Amino acid sequence: MSSTDRFREVVSLSDLERDGRVQASVDGRALAVFYHEGEIRAVDNRCPHMGFPLSEGSVEDGVLTCHWHHARFELSCGDTFDPWADDVQTFPVEVRDGTVYVDPHPEPDEPPADHWTRRLDDGLEQNLRLVVAKSAIGLVDAGVSADDVVERGVRFGARYRESGWGPGLTILAAMRNVLPDLREADRKRALYQGLVHVGDDCAGEPPRFDQDPFETTDVSFDRLTEWFRENVEVRDADGAERVLRTAIANGADDARLATMLAAAATDHRYLNTGHTLDFVNKACEALDHVGWDHADAVLPSLVEGMATAARAEEQSSWRQPVDLAAMLDETFADLDSLVAAGEGSAWSAPEGFTETLLAEDPETVLAALEDAIRAGASVEALAREVAFAAATRVARFATVNEFSDWNTVHHTFTYANAVHQLARRTGATELYRGVFDAATNVYLDRFLNTPPAPLPDPASGAGADPADHLDALVETFEREGEVNEAGRRAAHYLDCGGDVDRLRERLGEALLREDAGFHTYQALEAGFTQAALRDDPAETRTLLVAVARYLGAHFPTRREREQTFTIAARLHRGEKIHEASSAE
Incomplete structure (x- = not known):
């Protein structure tokens, strides 16, 4: 089709000169055509910010202003003055024999993927939620892979937050991990939620400035690991970063880099209530998705947090009334001999091992772990058992406790999950210390299971339709305080033969519509991760009951972020935001 053939008749020039503007629908495109300062300009009539008709705006001195939120646009090219809006599309015009013609299908200035990538950068840099939402939707619809979207967010968050890796990047990595568990429509929401939290974390923060690696390739990896741990020990983040960058530059693979980081993160007890090691694990998992060739941009963001982390052995709870830190020091001094004693032996958890890990006596717990290592328990196998014990604390959390105490059991569980996942990655002996920290x-x-909330009775769900329990579960999230009911409905759904994948899908859907906090994202992702690794239906049941109860404790919220996403989705579909939707 020639360029001339693409033009469509819109309005007579005399009418446009008289009225100054006209609204028209041309080949399905809603256009606003203006006569201003002797020139004819045609733009998309939908304001790119929130869809209000620009034909109802005002034009002065070459600037088109939308009257809804006062977004301003340079009329000749459509570029916006306001980054929170977007450039409005302009259309070529011609005048033939006193009639104005418009080409409603011009060649795009840039491919959609390039446009939305640029806008995502704008949204992250200026912490603009609606722009981030539009970009996440636009990128997915343009065929950009989730990993490419995550890569953009991870590299931004690792660079533009002086204190380094934080909650936002952890949420983004966690949401990427659970994407396969979600409905296709919710995958855009998951990316949006993760990216929004990255933007929030970086808002107002100065960027990180990189240290350079050493100009040597002659230092062994073992020596570099020693140096790294020594620098973290004395809280020298700059020195530790140079060592880490040297290991990356010298070609250390993902397992070795993870071992280096995990060793330093377990030299002291339970750093920053477990967040430090969880951040290490999430950074590694993010790199699994976006590629380990980005390690030099991502892993150094962990160092500041490791060097400045609070150490649990410095807290009274680890020293009084029982000196748990001293007990662990004795165990760790003998760790190599424990591991040596178990070489060549195969270990499986004895019956009742979970209840042993939940014992009231710390010596009983530590002795059980030591005996397991002597019997050949790998760090991965032992970490798996401790992670389940930690999840059981969440599943049995007594609601008579203070609300903030949910964080306590949550931190233990997500830390234990991080130890388990890192152990599956590296099997490093140093991670036994993380296992003991989690068990401690x-x-x-x-005391948060005193008395323990009972796990739902399996028999009470017999004979019911699983879908009824699933719908009732989601309804509990509409009311505050339905913790036990949420756990019961999740359990009974499974008891009645409900599909585990469908339960995960609905739990994910419930999470993504809420203004969930950092810990809630962590809780769901850790629960899903652990459940996916279980063959025992009873263990899967307990893990998903823990997730449901945690969500039930923290929902509902105001759902402001969901409102923003809904607006972006409706705009992307071409709907008019200022008019009631069919759902409304």
């Missing part, structure tokens, strides 16, 4: 916190959390 399971012991310290015992």
